[in-house]
Amino acid sequence: MTPSTLVPDEPPIARIAVDADEEATDGLFRAARRAHIDLDEVEQLHDRVDADALDTLLSHHRRGDADGEFTLAVGLWDHTFVVRPDTVEVYP
Template sequence: MTASTRVPDEPPIAHISIDDDEAATDALFRAARRAHLDLDEVERLHDQIDAGALDSLLSHHRRSDADGEFTLVADLWDHTFVVRPEAVEVYP
């Protein structure tokens, strides 16, 4: 995994809202499927990103009275994924 420095300026090829009780990694997989990525052909998520840390980050944000938002930008499976507390976007 290589980290992107910013959110792409172009429109995403997939955008999904994260359900209130959904783990961030589950939302990330839903976004990947919406972007028509063949998940049977790609490496496991755990080989690309610390899935537990991602889920904990979203869970912590939901539990706390966080004043700020977070945005995680990561290159996964030759696409750029942008994870925010409310949504996941996929860019080419």
């Protein structure tokens, strides 16, 4: 599967810009809050995703020495999150 087939065809219910000095996981949590996901009622992010690896991967792609685009689509909290170096989108 190519990354574009993992991204839903519908518009996201939330989309946030990730600041250049922001960790990917912080952006992911901000996007979840914007999508009105009750983070107190869901399993911990670390139970589903290696947050340190996600932050490191995003940091690597921001430095500009990585080849190609970076898109990660992951199912979390009954939603699809699409993480790119500069944005996080949430889909139903």
